[in-house]
Amino acid sequence: MSFSSDDAADKAIEDVFEQHVDNFIDQHVDNFIDQQINKPKRRAYIERHREQGHEDLWNDYFSENPTYPPEMFRRRFRMTRPLLLSIVDRLSNEVPYFRQRPNAHGRYGLSALQKCNAAIRMLAYGQSGDTYDEYLRLGESTALLCLEKFNDAIIKLFGDEYLRKPTPAYLQRLLDIGEVRGFPGMIGSIDCMHWEWKNCPRSWRGQYTRGHGKPTIVLEAVASQDLWIWHAFFGLPGTLNDINVLDRSQVFSDIIQGRAPKVNITVNGHNYRMAYYLMDGIYPKWSTFIQSIPLPQGLKAEIFAEKQESARKDVERAFGVLQSRFAIVKNPALLWDKEKI
Structure with missing residues (x-):
């Protein structure tokens, strides 16, 4: 009886000790796991020399x-x-x-x-x-x-x-170049370019995608013959056409607010006090826009259409040179933030 009672006491002490040990180990293991989960992960350092x-x-x-x-x-x-x-x-x-x-x-x-x-x-x-x-x-x-x-x-x-508007001296240079090319009073050509946005957020794809194409961002620019882009308006969704972009652009803000440069030109016996731009047929027929003739009849109309279509390619040529020199504009935009783009 004495031996059996001693064995029972030892067994009880051993069970209590094992229980305390198990609780101690479980507590510390749980704390260690919590620390590892909540511990911020460090970047792997690479010695790049x-x-x-x-x-x-x-x-x-x-x-x-x-x-x-x-x-x-x-x-x-x-x-x-x-x-x-x-x-x-x-x-x-x-x-x-x-x-x-x-x-x-x-x-x-x-x-x-x-x-x-x-x-x-x-x-x-x-x-x-x-x-x-x-x-x-x-x-x-x-x-x-x-x-x-x-x-x-x-x-x-x-x-x-380098992003300023033309100074009076440079404006006069643009007018002189336009007059030599047969367009007195012309200070550049205007057009829009679409830049594909690869990482456009899914919730925005509807307003940046036209038809079944890919999301794009519109760049409106005015360029001269020497490929100087002196007006750039960027960031509008690709679903907008050139007219919608023009309605939101600031290209004519100086004219509206009376800060436009003073220009005096005479064409066919008529005096004009505003400079004008060359563009394609989608733009509205304003006095500051000179468009081509869709179906020219006669030698005079054919010559005018040929000269106008040739001169208005300055902005498209500027887009082409920009994309060839800086391929980041030619390739789809990989950034997520439109402000950074």
């Missing part, structure tokens, strides 16, 4: 004896080397993002040349962000951020000069 990327880039294009000649530089970067260096210098001095600064360990980050080259190559070739990871040594997310910062900086630093 960004210093080597900057050195290779400098030796290939920017050293005293570069690997590639200036004509290849011009073709690949869509600009000359002095122009690119001046842009990089100004960005690194005036935009904090493009300044090369050391981190907490004293190691310097990506150089301004690497960031600008990533953005320019994405604009020029329209490829994904990780295409040049092996050469420039920066990841896809960093390349996309460089593209966004580069565009914002270019608009901020150079927009007032």
Whole structure:
């Protein structure tokens, strides 16, 4: 009886001990699982040796004896080397993002040349962000951020000069060119271009898709013979035609508000005080629009239609050159945010 009572007591103590151990283990395992689930995941760090990327880039294009000649530089970067260096210098001095600064360990980050080259190559070739990871040594997310910062900086630093409306001197130059071409008072041609939006949100596809096509965003532009796009209106849905876009555009805001430049021209004995644009037949018949003759009758009408249709191709030629120089506009837009596009 004594042996059996001792065994029962030991068994009870052992059961209580095992119960406490199981509860302790279960509690700590549950806490560990909760911590792992709620713990923020860290990005996988890849040592890309960004210093080597900057050195290779400098030796290939920017050293005293570069690997590639200036004509290849011009073709690949869509600009000359002095122009690119001046842009990089100004960005690194005036935009904090493009300044090369050391981190907490004293190691310097990506150089301004690497960031600008990533953005320019994405604009020029329209490829994904990780295409040049092996050469420039920066990841896809960093390349996309460089593209966004580069565009914002270019608009901020150079927009007032290169996106401005024609100055009086340049307006007179446009009028002189138009008169030489047989259109006195003409200051450019106007038209619209559609840019495909691949990642258009599904809830927006109905208003950005025309027929059975793909979602597009409309760009309205006015261009001169030298391919200068001095008016650009972008962002409207692709379901709108040229007339609907014109109704929302600001191209005639100066005329409506009385700030239009003063122009005095005489055509067929009639005096006109407003400049005009060349366009195709979809636009309304306004005094500031000169259209072609659909079915010209007679030699005079045929010559006018031929000259008008030839001169109004300036804006379409500007669209073509823009897409050939910067393939990001030719290829479907890959971004999700329309403001960034």
